[in-house]
Amino acid sequence: MHRWSQLFIPTLREAPADAEVASHKFLVRSGYIRQLGAGIYSYLFMGQRSILKIIDVVREEMNRIGQEFLLPALNPRELWEQSGRWQVMGENMFRLKDRKGADLCLGMTHEEVMTDIARKELRSYKQLPQIWYQIQNKFRDEPRPKSGLIRVRQFTMKDAYSFDIDEAGLDVSYKKHYETYRRIFDRCGLKYAVVEAHSGAMGGSASHEFMCMTDAGEDIVVSCEKCGYAANLEKATSQLAPARDLPGDGAPEEVHTPGMKTIEEVAKFLGVSPTQKIKTLALMQVEPDKKNPGQVKTRPVIVLLRGDHTLNEAKLTSALDGKEFRPMHEEEIQRVFMSPAGYLGPVKVPALAAGAQQLGSVTQAIILDALPLMLADTALKGRKNLVAGANKENYHLKNVTPLRDFHPTEWVDLRNVAAGEGCPNCGGALVVGRAMEIGHIFKLGYKYSKSMGATVLDKDGKEVMPIMGCYGIGVERILTAAIEQNNDADGFWLPPQIAPFDVVITPTNVKDAAIMGAAEGIAQKLEGAGFSVLLDDRDERAGVKFKDADLVGIPYRINVGKKVTEGMVEVVSRSTRKSEDANIPGIETTFARMVRP
RNA sequence: CGGGGCGUAGCGCAGCCUGGUAGCGCACCUGCCUUGGGCGCAGGGGGUCACAGGUUCAAAUCCUGUCGCCCCGACCA
Secondary structure (H helix, E strand, C coil): CEEHHHCCCCCCCCCCCCCCCHHHHHHHHCCCEEEEECCEEEECHHHHHHHHHHHHHHHHHHCCCCEEECCCCEEEHHHHHHHCHHHHCHHHCCEEECCCCCEEEECCCCHHHHHHHHHHHCCEHHHCCEEEEEEEEEECCCCCCECCCCECCEEEEEEEEEEECCHHHHHHHHHHHHHHHHHHHHHCCCCEEEEECCCCCCCCCCEEEEEEECCCCCEEEEEECCCCCEEECCCCCCECCCCCCCCCCCCCEEEECCCCCCHHHHHHHHCCCHHHEEEEEEEEEEEECCCCCCCEEEEEEEEEEECCCCECHHHHHHHCCCCEEEECCHHHHHHHHCCCCCCCCCCCCCCCCCCHHHCCCHHHHHHHHHCCEEEEEHHHCCCCCEEEEEEECCEEEEEECECCCECCCEEECCECCCCCCECCCCCCEEEEEEEEEEEEEEEEECHHHHHHCCCEECCCCCEECCEEEEEEEEHHHHHHHHHHHCEECCEEECCCCCCCCCEEEEECCCCCHHHHHHHHHHHHHHHHCCCCEEECCCCCCHHHHHHHHHHEECCEEEEECHHHHHCEEEEEECCCCCEEEEECCCHHHHHHHHHCC
16 A cells, blocks of 8 residues: 655646646646757656556466567667668767767667567477567657657557568467557557558568557558458548539640639639639659769659649659659749649649550650650549649640640559548548557568568478567556546546556544544455555545545546545445445455446 | 747746846745645746857847757658
8 A cells, every 4th residue: 555645746736837748747747857968768657657557468478379588778880781771870879989989779660679689599490489578678769759748758658570491380479469559558458540551662572560649749640440340540541422523525625714723713713613623733853863962853743633632742752752852943833834833733744654654765764754644543533624723824624634734653542531521431420530659560571671671481491581560568558548538627546557556535624533444454355355545644634545545547536535434435436426335344345446447 | 850939946837028136836945833625825946948059239139050858740669
């Protein structure tokens, strides 16, 4: 049993001015954490207790499928050179030198060290599969730490790595993690969605993100409540209600649209819907020039979307094979379109033809390489008689029909899915909401086995590379997500599994021997029944203690007050705020029944 | 990195324009009082005004620079 009067739980009436999100405010106010620097936090008694409870859950579930290691945070440069990530990680990696001048870094993740162990130790397929995990501090020099514990530079991660002999084996290891993660997050009482994520640069491999639905999150998730479909906005697709085309078979025809630049203005002026318009975006692809180091190579990219749609930049980046882009400058637009911005359209614009890149000589390839790319969103496919810019000041074109009047280099899905559109699986209305990533599982394939040279002998005595997976959980994010999902004006409540205490016992007057005696007795009995108990034995007014109890995340409170003379106390649930009287004799069984029905 | 904001007591803030004494609420300490929702009264402690340089008889206040922190955009558990 813990006595509040002897603990350090520095609660605050007011939140620090720079805290924005609920979890940050309450973590500080409840005395869970204190800030040391940007994205660097100390966990005090209550915070650490909760983190340890979360780790207990994670460890218990992980131990069912894997083996716990603990790897050093301090890593030598050479290891990271071998995987190529000494360069790739760039500014995000904390780097330091030892006294001899050798380069070291603080681990951001541990594929390198795990693979190093694997390559030194694993010899035979008979040793596979292996699942190795650890719960350890990670260091990332984030460009912008924010929102309390949500985005920090040092944090606790459960990271796991699997080694299998073949893809079928990896599938099994991956599935084990998927299920384990579900159990962990369920036990932590979180509302979350599992979404398919970017398969990333490694190609072909599966990846799922576990996303907690909360406005404090930094990602946007599209989900269907009907069938359970969920996807990151960067990947989400939808069924669109069919758009009506304008009638007729006419050729493109200029119309005077004086001073009208926006989709809305033009649509209104011409009496058409934005869905009958083409939105033309002029972007410039930018990549490092291989021939002239330090220089950049640019290439215009024309993006066509339906008038009411918006561009998803991540989708475009994927369509450009990961290359970056920026809006075109005014003079670049002038050069490519021979038109002022605001009147751009796809007709008679030079662009690389579909499939043109594959054929032709080297000289042709160089010429083709400079032509603008024209990427059209699939929502425009099969449409006709659209309205688009005429590439001429104050004019638009009517009757623009794709594949007759212009020929995109490629049709791609580029648009943002919007709320209310049809679920791609079942047609149900899609919901768009913010979410925070709490876990990520990933089929790595052979990336590290290959770059770092890990091999084992297979059944036939042939040297083969083990296939890997990696799996991460942000421990602090479980805490922040739980707070974001469970708070009100007075504080927050955590599920008992991850709360620092199961119950706080609040004697209303510590100087009243009957009350205090009863409180002590109840605390003992509950401890005996396996609950973790915080006895608020401080000589404070009841109001102060109630306020603190409401603040600090403990799911249940037992008020011990005047009713002790009748042998009664009140059991209050923090989440529902419902209070129930209970007899003191047998309180441990009554409480157990209320808490674990 | 680009853009914006803020650094005065543990927390929340005022003072700064118009230079001269550092102030308020909460928290903290002592005493009394009170004891079911941050109670009341009285007394008290605590500040190199982020740092450095400059202007001035005199700088929290004006000028310059540096650092730190927060927020908005490109990355991630």
